[in-house]
Amino acid sequence: xxxxxxxxxxxxxxxxxxxxxxxxxxxxxxxxxxxxxxxxxxxxxxxxxxxxxxxxxxxxxxxxxxxxxxxxxxxxxxxxxxxxxxxxxxxxxxxxxxxxxxxxxxxxxxxxxxxxxxxxxxxxxxxxxxxxxxxxxxxxxxxxxxxxxxxxxxxxxxxxxxxxxxxxxxxxxxxxxxxxxxxxxxxxxxxxxxxxxxxxxxxxxxxxxxxxx
Amino acid sequence: xxxxxxxxxxxxxxxxxxxxxxxxxxxxxxxxxxxxxxxxxxxxxxxxxxxxxxxxxxxxxxxxxxxxxxxxxxxxxxxxxxxxxxxxxxxxxxxxxxxxxxxxxxxxxxxxxxxxxxxxxxxxxxxxxxxxxxxxxxxxxxxxxxxxxxxxxxxxxxxxxxxx
Numbered sequence: 001x002x003x004x005x006x007x008x009x010x011x012x013x014x015x016x017x018x019x020x021x022x023x024x025x026x027x028x029x030x031x032x033x034x035x036x037x038x039x040x041x042x043x044x045x046x047x048x049x050x051x052x053x054x055x056x057x058x059x060x061x062x063x064x065x066x067x068x069x070x071x072x073x074x075x076x077x078x079x080x081x082x083x084x085x086x087x088x089x090x091x092x093x094x095x096x097x098x099x100x101x102x103x104x105x106x107x108x109x110x111x112x113x114x115x116x117x118x119x120x121x122x123x124x125x126x127x128x129x130x131x132x133x134x135x136x137x138x139x140x141x142x143x144x145x146x147x148x149x150x151x152x153x154x155x156x157x158x159x160x161x162x163x164x165x166x167x168x169x170x171x172x173x174x175x176x177x178x179x180x181x182x183x184x185x186x187x188x189x190x191x192x193x194x195x196x197x198x199x200x201x202x203x204x205x206x207x208x209x210x211x212x213x
Numbered sequence: 214x215x216x217x218x219x220x221x222x223x224x225x226x227x228x229x230x231x232x233x234x235x236x237x238x239x240x241x242x243x244x245x246x247x248x249x250x251x252x253x254x255x256x257x258x259x260x261x262x263x264x265x266x267x268x269x270x271x272x273x274x275x276x277x278x279x280x281x282x283x284x285x286x287x288x289x290x291x292x293x294x295x296x297x298x299x300x301x302x303x304x305x306x307x308x309x310x311x312x313x314x315x316x317x318x319x320x321x322x323x324x325x326x327x328x329x330x331x332x333x334x335x336x337x338x339x340x341x342x343x344x345x346x347x348x349x350x351x352x353x354x355x356x357x358x359x360x361x362x363x364x365x366x367x368x369x370x371x372x373x374x375x376x377x
Contacts (some may be wrong), residue, residue: 209365
């Protein structure tokens with residue numbers, strides 16, 4: 001009984017300690033030293049997908065393989081991704097990408113409370129996906145889907161299995177305030193990009209390189 | 214043919230379509246040399262008749278897979294405040310007049326349109342001031358909006374992940 005109580009007390013402390021270590025040491029982690037960086041790309045829908053593909057397009061070939069995650073209600077993104085990847089493909093080489101689907105965690109205008117339920121539901125699918133792929137990096141730009149995926153990536157680090165870099169790019173649409181996803185990912189991400197100087201001033205941890213998409 | 218392209222994106226914005234096709238607005242457009250008025254009306258319920266403004270050649274459609282071609286052909290774009298529409302018009306290098314729907318509660322989409330207006334990338338009005346704006350606006354004050362530089366993002370990332 002005593003042992004049980006000690007465990008119950010120790011586990012959360014250990015968890016919080018590991019959480020702190022993983023979030024704080026991200027900036028020293030350099031997965032690229034081994035020559036390539038596998039990326040989990042979270043494609044939202046519509047505008048989000050277009051924007052993130054423009055970012056992926058700018059990355060050199062060393063960022064491979066690329067695993068795209070799309071919401072299962074999203075019909076357009078898969079087509080965009082396939083078109084994009086076939087265009088990027090060098091002659092005589094194998095495609096370096098996969099597409100995975102998970103349930104959407106939050107539709108536009110969905111209420112907070114039901115967002116929590118559907119995000120938990122999405123987590124059920126995100127955990128096995130991220131644990132199977134074990135990417136070096138998660139790249140995302142705002143759809144709600146990226147919260148459970150980043151949480152799963154964080155958990156890989158907390159459990160000591162793999163440190164996954166979390167890179168978040170806030171949409172150009174956000175000038176003075178972060179999106180809901182942005183507010184959450186500001187706390188969890190290793191590199192947080194904003195595209196307006198007014199946001200950089202408000203959120204000092206963020207990286208501002210001007211407009212990047 | 215000098216064309217004005219009006220777009221409401223995926224929304225409905227009947228008041229804009231009604232105002233821009235009223236005879237006073239059409240006259241103002243004609244006085245500026247525009248001959249053709251192309252309307253993308255989305256989910257709107259107001260569909261103007263093709264002969265409702267005799268001054269201009271009027272064309273109406275609801276949605277298309279891509280409005281890139283319409284943007285390219287336009288000499289002036291009049292748009293709702295949606296970020297996607299604004300960025301598409303500016304990306305195509307077109308003079309842009311954004312009409313804010315003041316019947317809608319403030320949403321974050323307005324944030325971008327307002328900032329782009331402050332930085333002189335677009336003109337900004339409401340339906341009630343649209344006709345006046347069409348008469349008096351000066352498009353020469355508009356500054357081009359340079360496209361984003363994803364390469365700076367890639368260079369930054371290369372460095373921090375240890376690829377460079």
